[in-house]
Amino acid sequence: MNIVVLMKQVPDTYAERKLSPTDNTLDRDASDAVINEIDEYAIEEGLRIKEAHGGEVTILTMGPERATESIRKALSMGADKGVHVVDEALRGSCVITTAKVLAKALGTLEYDLVIGGFEATDSRLSVLPALVAEATGLPQLSGARKVTVDGSSVTVERVTDTGYDVVQASTPAVLSVVEKINDPRYPSFKGIMAAKSKPVTTLTLAELGLGADEVGLAAATTKVDSFEPAPPRAAGQVVKDDGNGGAAIAEYLASKKLI
Amino acid sequence: MAEVLVLIDSANGKLAKSAPELLTAARSLGEPAAVVIGAPGTAAALHDQLAEYGATKVYAAESEEIGQYLVAPKAELLATIAGQANPAAILVASTPENKEVAARAAFKLDSGFLADAVEVQADGSATQSIFGGAVTVSARVSKGIPVISLRANSVAPQAAAGAAEQVDVQVSLSDSAKAAKVVDRVEEAKGSRPSLQDASVIVSGGRGVGSADNFSVVEKVADSLGAAVGASRAATDAGWVPHQMQVGQTGVTVSPQLYVALGISGAIQHRAGMQTSKTIVAVNKDPEAPIFELADFGVVGDLFTVAPQLADEVAKRKG
Numbered sequence: 001m002n003i004v005v006l007m008k009q010v011p012d013t014y015a016e017r018k019l020s021p022t023d024n025t026l027d028r029d030a031s032d033a034v035i036n037e038i039d040e041y042a043i044e045e046g047l048r049i050k051e052a053h054g055g056e057v058t059i060l061t062m063g064p065e066r067a068t069e070s071i072r073k074a075l076s077m078g079a080d081k082g083v084h085v086v087d088e089a090l091r092g093s094c095v096i097t098t099a100k101v102l103a104k105a106l107g108t109l110e111y112d113l114v115i116g117g118f119e120a121t122d123s124r125l126s127v128l129p130a131l132v133a134e135a136t137g138l139p140q141l142s143g144a145r146k147v148t149v150d151g152s153s154v155t156v157e158r159v160t161d162t163g164y165d166v167v168q169a170s171t172p173a174v175l176s177v178v179e180k181i182n183d184p185r186y187p188s189f190k191g192i193m194a195a196k197s198k199p200v201t202t203l204t205l206a207e208l209g210l211g212a213d214e215v216g217l218a219a220a221t222t223k224v225d226s227f228e229p230a231p232p233r234a235a236g237q238v239v240k241d242d243g244n245g246g247a248a249i250a251e252y253l254a255s256k257k258l259i
Numbered sequence: 260m261a262e263v264l265v266l267i268d269s270a271n272g273k274l275a276k277s278a279p280e281l282l283t284a285a286r287s288l289g290e291p292a293a294v295v296i297g298a299p300g301t302a303a304a305l306h307d308q309l310a311e312y313g314a315t316k317v318y319a320a321e322s323e324e325i326g327q328y329l330v331a332p333k334a335e336l337l338a339t340i341a342g343q344a345n346p347a348a349i350l351v352a353s354t355p356e357n358k359e360v361a362a363r364a365a366f367k368l369d370s371g372f373l374a375d376a377v378e379v380q381a382d383g384s385a386t387q388s389i390f391g392g393a394v395t396v397s398a399r400v401s402k403g404i405p406v407i408s409l410r411a412n413s414v415a416p417q418a419a420a421g422a423a424e425q426v427d428v429q430v431s432l433s434d435s436a437k438a439a440k441v442v443d444r445v446e447e448a449k450g451s452r453p454s455l456q457d458a459s460v461i462v463s464g465g466r467g468v469g470s471a472d473n474f475s476v477v478e479k480v481a482d483s484l485g486a487a488v489g490a491s492r493a494a495t496d497a498g499w500v501p502h503q504m505q506v507g508q509t510g511v512t513v514s515p516q517l518y519v520a521l522g523i524s525g526a527i528q529h530r531a532g533m534q535t536s537k538t539i540v541a542v543n544k545d546p547e548a549p550i551f552e553l554a555d556f557g558v559v560g561d562l563f564t565v566a567p568q569l570a571d572e573v574a575k576r577k578g
Contacts, residue, residue: 001495014509014527017390036510096366104364118355121508124389125374126355127362130330134363139438140330143355155442159503160330162270163447167329167437177508178313180502201371213541220401221371227396230388236539238551246568250576252556256538258460258517259484259573 001053001149003046003227004109005079006102006116006132007071008036009063013121023217024224025092026122028064035070038117040077042177044184046115047078049149056080058109062090068200076187076195083109087205092217095123099131101215104208106136112171113154118143118178129176139169145180261347262316263289266296266337266360268352272304274312276457277352277409279416283310284409285420287381289347292316292342293423296333298323302569306423313419318344322430324437330356331436334363338427341368341404348383353408354456361406370403377413377514377535391508391531393417411457412514455504460517460534463506464499465529467522467543467562471499476566477521483573489513489533491523507532521562525550542566 011017015031034062037042041109046057059074061067062085071082083114085105093101114136119126133140144156145164155168156175205212213219253259263285269277278293285291294312295302309317320336331550337360341349349364351357353375365372376385383405387396399405455461462484464477474494481488490499490508506513508531516535524527525541525548533539534553541554542562551557558565 013531017393019394019396072342075402094371095362096372099366119324119509123361124512125358125372127358127372127374130359131362131366133331134334134366137435141439142359142361144331160444163445165329165441166443166445167439168442173439178502221403222373222398222400225384225397225399227394230392230395230535233534233553233555236551236553236557238546238553238554238557238559239402240546241558241565243564244568245542245560245565246570247557247572248567249542249556249558249569250572253573254576258538259576 001049001055001113002111003049003055003113003115004058004060004106004111005039005043005046005074005113006129007039007043007059007061007074008120009033009061009067010120010122017122019224019227022250023092024227025217033066033070036117036120038119038177040184041179042115042117042182043077043079044182045076045147046180049113049147053149058083058111060102060105061085061144062098062105063135071200072195073123073187076190076192076200077185080190082200083203084200085203085208089216092220093215094220094222095125095128096131096221097215097219099128099135101208101210102132103135103202104210108203113118114138114172114174116176118176129174133174136174141167141169141173142176143162144175144177147175147177147181157237224236261289262292262344263316263342264294264337264341264346264349266349266351266357267293267305267309268354268357269301274305274308275352277411279312280312280411280414281350281352281409283416284379284414285350286313288379288383291317291421292318292344292346294318294320294337296320296336299325299396302425305565306425310421310423311418312416313421314423315421317423317425318428319425319494320428320430324432325430327441328437329439329441330359330363331439332432333360334367335433335436336428336430336481337364338367346404348379348405348407350379350382351408353410358408361408365403365406368403368406370406371400373398373400373405374406375410376407377410379409388535391527392535393461410514412459412516441536448449452481453485453487455487455506455511458464459515460484460486461489461506461513461515461517462486462521463489463523464494464521465523466493468494474499476563479570480521482521482565491529520550521566523550525553567569
C-alpha cells in the first residue's frame, strides 16, 4: 500500500498572518512556518496504513525553499521519503493551479492512496484534495474520520449534517482526513535522527513539463484586488455577576432586539 | 439580463436556510436561476418556495444515481448546466460539500473559485473575511465564470416573486463521476435544533462546562433561544460533545447574529471560528479570559448560576 501524503507548510496560526502589500499574496516569510495542522493527521493515517499493510509513505509538498523543514519533520514521524515541488515561478499560484501541479507530481510517483488534510489553516478553502481528484481523474473520498483499506478497495466514514456516509472506491484514490480520525504521534529522537538521511527529491516546473506561464500569480484563477484590516470591534460591557447576571444578559439581548 | 446559477440545498421538500439568502444575493448579479440537483421530484416539491424568492428559472437535474456518489455528479452537472446557460456567476452555500462541488465545477469550466464570500458585488467580485476575521479582502476571478460560495448569515433573505419555470436537464453521468460510491447513509438522531453551520443563534460551551452531563446547561440556554449548540475544542477533545460541534480554527467557522460563549476562555483557536459574529455574549468566571475582549456583553461569574437564569429570563420574555 504505497501512500502519498499531501503536506502543506503554512504560517503558524498563532502568529500574526499578513498579506504582502506588494502583490496581495500571503506573506509566507512574515512568521514561523509549520506543517498544516490537519496534515499531521493525514501523515499519521498514512503511517498507520503502512504499518498495517506494508509499503511506503511519501510526503509531497509544493512550497518555497523553507518547506523542506516541514518535510523533514514529516519524515521524522516515520514517512519514508519526500518530494518537494519548488520553483520561484510557483509563487502566488491559486488552488486550481496548485492541484494541477500536484497532479503532475503524482504522475511521477507510484501510489495506491493520496491522503491530504481536510483544510489548510491559511487559506481555509478545504477544496484542494477534491481538486487533486478532479485533476488526476481519481475518486474523491474527502472528509474522512475513519479509513479502512481492504485489498484494492478503500472505504471512509464521512460526517454529514444528519449523521455520516460510508463511501467506497477502488484504489488508487484521493482522500482527505479530519482531526477526528486519529492522534498524530510525536517524532521520536530516533525518528528525528533517521529523517536527516531520508531522501527528498526536488522537482522543478521544467521537470514536470509545465511552463512558467501556466502557474504563479499571473496565471492564478483568482486575485485579491485589495485588503484592509477588519474594523476593530467596539469595546463591550463586562459586568460581575451579583446574582442577576443571567437577567442582565437577557436585558441586553432585549435591548438589541435579539429576543 | 444574464442568469446567475444558484445551487439549491434542500431536505425533505424544504429549502435549506441558505437558499433564500443565495437567491437574494443573486439578484444583485443578474436573474436568479435555481439549480436543483438530486432525486426525481425534488425540484417540483421546491417550486413554490423558489418562486417566492425570485427564481426566474429552475434547472432540474434529477436522477436516483446522483445521491449514490460523492460530490462528482453534482460538480459535473453544475458545469454542464453552466456550459449551456453561460451565467454571469454561480453561487453556492458555503458547506464543505458545496465548496468541493463548486471548486470542481470551476476547474471544469476553466474558471476561478472564491470561497466563503460575505458579500458579492454586481461585477462578480466578492468580499472575504480571512485570518479568523482579522483582514477583509476584495477579490475576483481572473478568468471564466465567477464561482462563489457564500457564507451563511451574510445576506438577509428578501422575498420577490419569480416565475420559477422548470427546465429539465438530462442526466448522464460519466464513469469518473461514479467512482466514489455512497454504500451507506447513517442518520443519527438529529433533534430539532438548527444546524451549527447556518444557525442565526449559537450557544457554545467550553472547558468551564466541566463534563458531558453538564452540557445540559448549555442546551437549556440554546433551546430557550432556538439556537444551535456549539463547543470549543477543549470540550470536544474531552469527548463531552461530538467533534462536529466544534467551533474554531480546525472546526466550523460561524458568523451568526448572536453567539453566546459559556465557560470558553476565547483563545485564538476558538476565536478564529466565531469572531465575526454580529453580537457576542460571554460568561466566564475568569475576568482575564480573552473572550471578554471580544464580547459585546460579558458576565464574570459562574456559568452554572448565570446560564440557567438566562434561559429562564429568555423563556419568560418569549412567554
